[in-house]
Amino acid sequence: MKDFVQILNRVSSRRCSNTTTNERELRDLTNNRFKYPEIDKDRLDPNIAECEGLNGKFEDIDFNGRRAAIINRLFEKRRKGELGRQPKCLFILLMLGFFSLGGGFFILFLHPYDFLFKLKIVFQDGGEIFEMWRKPEAQVNLKVYLFNITNAEEYLSGQDEKLKLEEVGPYAYREGLEHKILGFNDNGTLNAVPLHPLTWLEDMSEGNKEDDILYLPHIALLSIAHVVSKQSFVTRFALNNLITLTNSQPLVRMTAREFMMGYKSQLMTLGNTFMPGWISFDSLGLIDRMYDFTEDYETIFTGETDVGLSGLVDTYRGSTDLPHWQGKHCSNVQNASDGTKFQGGVGRNDTILFYRKSLCRSATLRPVEEGVKSGMSAYRYTFSEHMLDNGKYLEENKCFCREGVCLPDGLIDVTDCYYGFPIALSYPHFYQGEDILFGKVEGLAPKKEDHETSFWVQTESGLPLAVSTKIQINMALGDLSAITNVGRFTNMYLPLLWFEIGMYQLPPSLENRFKMYLNVLPVVEQVAMYALFVVGALLVTFTIYIVTFKVMFKFDKNMHKGIWLNKCGSKIYSQCEIPMTDADDKCTKLNNKLNERISLNDRNSIKGGKSSSYEAVDQSDSESEFDLEVIDDECQFDGSNVTGNVDDLKLQISH
Numbered sequence: 001m002k003d004f005v006q007i008l009n010r011v012s013s014r015r016c017s018n019t020t021t022n023e024r025e026l027r028d029l030t031n032n033r034f035k036y037p038e039i040d041k042d043r044l045d046p047n048i049a050e051c052e053g054l055n056g057k058f059e060d061i062d063f064n065g066r067r068a069a070i071i072n073r074l075f076e077k078r079r080k081g082e083l084g085r086q087p088k089c090l091f092i093l094l095m096l097g098f099f100s101l102g103g104g105f106f107i108l109f110l111h112p113y114d115f116l117f118k119l120k121i122v123f124q125d126g127g128e129i130f131e132m133w134r135k136p137e138a139q140v141n142l143k144v145y146l147f148n149i150t151n152a153e154e155y156l157s158g159q160d161e162k163l164k165l166e167e168v169g170p171y172a173y174r175e176g177l178e179h180k181i182l183g184f185n186d187n188g189t190l191n192a193v194p195l196h197p198l199t200w201l202e203d204m205s206e207g208n209k210e211d212d213i214l215y216l217p218h219i220a221l222l223s224i225a226h227v228v229s230k231q232s233f234v235t236r237f238a239l240n241n242l243i244t245l246t247n248s249q250p251l252v253r254m255t256a257r258e259f260m261m262g263y264k265s266q267l268m269t270l271g272n273t274f275m276p277g278w279i280s281f282d283s284l285g286l287i288d289r290m291y292d293f294t295e296d297y298e299t300i301f302t303g304e305t306d307v308g309l310s311g312l313v314d315t316y317r318g319s320t321d322l323p324h325w326q327g328k329h330c331s332n333v334q335n336a337s338d339g340t341k342f343q344g345g346v347g348r349n350d351t352i353l354f355y356r357k358s359l360c361r362s363a364t365l366r367p368v369e370e371g372v373k374s375g376m377s378a379y380r381y382t383f384s385e386h387m388l389d390n391g392k393y394l395e396e397n398k399c400f401c402r403e404g405v406c407l408p409d410g411l412i413d414v415t416d417c418y419y420g421f422p423i424a425l426s427y428p429h430f431y432q433g434e435d436i437l438f439g440k441v442e443g444l445a446p447k448k449e450d451h452e453t454s455f456w457v458q459t460e461s462g463l464p465l466a467v468s469t470k471i472q473i474n475m476a477l478g479d480l481s482a483i484t485n486v487g488r489f490t491n492m493y494l495p496l497l498w499f500e501i502g503m504y505q506l507p508p509s510l511e512n513r514f515k516m517y518l519n520v521l522p523v524v525e526q527v528a529m530y531a532l533f534v535v536g537a538l539l540v541t542f543t544i545y546i547v548t549f550k551v552m553f554k555f556d557k558n559m560h561k562g563i564w565l566n567k568c569g570s571k572i573y574s575q576c577e578i579p580m581t582d583a584d585d586k587c588t589k590l591n592n593k594l595n596e597r598i599s600l601n602d603r604n605s606i607k608g609g610k611s612s613s614y615e616a617v618d619q620s621d622s623e624s625e626f627d628l629e630v631i632d633d634e635c636q637f638d639g640s641n642v643t644g645n646v647d648d649l650k651l652q653i654s655h
Contacts, residue, residue, distance in 0.1 A: 041232070041597055050556075062103060072282075073529075086136075088282055090546055093329050093539050093542065093543045094540060094543040096539050096541075099600050100532045100536030101438070101532070101533065102536075103536075107528060107529040113522055116521075117517070118303075121344065121461065122303040122304055122307055122310055123310050123311065124184075124302070125184065133340050134181060135177075137509070138506055140177050140501065140502070140503045140508065141175075141501075141502050142171075142499060143170035143172050143500045143502065144171045145167050145171075146168045146256055146496075147168075147443075147495045148165070148216070149214075149215040149217075149251055150165070152251040161438055163440060163441050164442045164443050165442065165495060168212070168256070170205060170500075171191065171256055172200075172201040172205045173198040173199060175198060176195070176197040177196055178194075178195045179193070179300075180192060180193040180195055184302070187313050188305040189300060190302055191298075191299055192298070193298075194293055194298060194338065195293065196291050197490070198287075209253045210255065210256055210257035210400050211256070213253055213254070213255060214254070215253055216252065216496075217252075217498070218248065218252045219286070219475070220284050220484065221250055221267055222422075222486060222494075223420075223475075225239070225243075225480050225483040225486045226421075226422045226475075226480065229479060229482060238545075238597060243483070243485055246266045247547065248265070248267060249485060250488075250489055259285065259286070260434075260497070261287060262285030263285065265284075276459070286473055289413075290357070290358045296317065296357070298313055298314075298316050298318060300350040301313075302470055307345075308343055308345040309343065310344070311341030312336060313333050313334060313335070313336045316333045317494060324361075324414070325399055330361065330397075330399035333353075333355050333478075336354060337462075339356065339464060339469070339501070339503075341464070342462040342463075342464060343462055344459070345460060346459050348367060348370070350367075351365060351366050351367075352364075352457070355364070359414075361414075364383070364384040365381035365384065366382065366383075367379040368380055368381065373458075373465040373466055374511050374515075374589050375511070376458050376463075376514065378456045378457055380455065381455040381457060382454055382455070386409070387429070388410050389409050390406040390409065391406055392406075401479055407424055408433070408436050408437060408493075409433065410426050410481050411424045411425070411476060411493065419434075422477055423476075426471075426474055427470065428446070428451035428471075428472045428498040429444040429445055429446040429447075429451055429498070430444055430472070432446070440494075441493075444495070451469070455467055455469075458514070458518060460518065461518060464503065466503065467503040468500060469500065471498065472497070474494060474495050474496060475492075475494040475496060477492050479491065487546050556655060
């Protein structure tokens with residue numbers, strides 16, 4: 001009994017000590033251990049009186065629900081199948097909850113996907129994205145369309161006023177794009193040489209052959225005539241004699257391959273012999289000259305300082321500006337892409353730069369559409385409006401005028417990029433060009449769907465998903481009236497060919513890889529973050545609930561109006577009643593004695609009295625703690641004689 005009192009006193013911050021009762025007998029009774037074969041009434045009566053006196057003494061103590069729950073918890077037996085060390089399990093659940101919440105906040109604030117993405121996108125030797133850029137897996141094709149002149153003789157004879165053009169093609173080639181790496185620099189750049197070898201693709205040429213015979217312009221004659229027409233009379237006279245001697249005509253029959261990859265003529269041979277500073281080659285082909293990358297080199301950003309710039313041009317031939325133009329607006333190539341990788345992390349209204357040697361400039365691309373390409377979200381870009389303007393609409397574009405002469409809108413003079421030949425670039429079929437461009441030619445039919453340039457770019461990474469660059473090469477001829485055989489081409493804008501550089505889709509392996517990087521992994525990161533938050537919140541909430549309502553405030557489900565029901569039936573235990581043994585006869589005797597001793601009048605009389613059996617003692621006087629062991633004796637006590645208000649029952653010990 002003393003042990004039970006000590007527990008009550010510790011919970012209520014009060015301490016009592018028994019000064020009269022036999023401690024050994026009280027301990028045996030309290031622990032439900034019946035050590036004698038018979039109940040000695042002389043010993044039992046004082047104990048019962050003492051118990052009732054104790055109940056009366058502590059009835060005025062206000063035990064709150066939490067303290068009562070703790071006491072009940074101490075006397076509960078472990079349920080079958082229940083973990084023996086519940087506090088340890090709750091601690092583990094609580095820690096798991098905190099770790100889950102910590103993981104969610106880690107993803108929310110540090111964005112591990114962005115870190116891994118940047119780690120991959122930065123160029124480094126052997127890196128995955130770097131190898132894709134160095135030698136792209138995607139197939140890049142070049143398709144060339146020639147303008148066959150169907151009325152060459154009629155036009156030269158003066159019978160027809162306009163040249164009649166017929167588009168022939170495509171003549172398809174595979175562009176083996178590669179960047180030959182020269183080395184990495186300490187400032188976050190690398191040095192490379194662009195390589196673009198071409199391979200004939202007969203299956204994509206739609207029945208066209210390289211040896212097709214066509215009527216095509218004699219580029220060498222018209223170019224030399226254009227240059228010499230501005231020279232002195234003596235120079236013009238010498239050229240006229242040479243043209244007559246060689247019987248050179250401005251329109252000639254040749255194969256498609258000769259026109260594209262190079263043909264020889266006596267004029268070119270003489271030019272190479274007597275003017276090596278101007279013409280350094282003995283054959284002339286437009287595609288051959290366009291893909292001449294001799295002595296070209298470039299410096300490329302690796303993304304080490306800015307991940308969005310990886311793969312973009314820093315300098316071309318050692319400079320951020322092209323030497324052909326005056327003014328930064330026209331000459332700048334820094335931060336431009338050659339089409340293998342564009343600037344990453346751009347917004348919906350941001351523009352990007354594109355540079356190819358065939359363009360002789362960097363061109364601004366503007367977004368015109370947002371959609372899905374190859375299963376990835378992307379923007380479709382095209383050349384900015386008035387990209388081929390020479391100052392008519394945009395004042396800053398006047399730097400594209402050469403020697404003070406500005407071509408009509410829709411043409412850009414690139415003479416200095418093509419060895420001094422009067423070459424001008426436009427969109428195919430003079431798409432978006434001024435009407436004056438159609439003045440001396442027939443057979444052109446510009447269409448947006450056929451002749452507009454298009455770039456589908458995954459803007460987060462800068463990955464090109466589909467590319468179709470379409471440019472037309474023309475001759476912008478001046479006054480040729482003083483030159484033999486070419487007078488009818490005076491002030492003519494003569495289309496020569498147009499080409500498309502296209503990458504129409506990613507290889508399946510590359511497409512699946514980037515779908516995982518750009519579509520799956522960001523979703524996995526978001527799902528993981530929310531899952532960690534939910535799991536962490538549930539674990540913490542569950543643990544707090546268990547600790548608060550199941551441990552500290554646990555009440556038996558069978559409790560009704562403050563009375564603990566007997567497990568063996570509907571009887572109730574009176575105050576301080578404790579089953580003593582498994583023997584039925586002993587249980588019956590004890591039950592009868594307890595019922596006889598406890599009555600409402602006795603309870604009230606005890607309640608009003610004071611017990612002198614206990615007195616307050618110091619903490620230092622307390623004896624060592626005793627473990628309480630509750631033994632289920634399966635006894636049923638007869639509580640029919642117990643009367644009184646159940647609210648008066650303050651100390652309840654239940655199985």
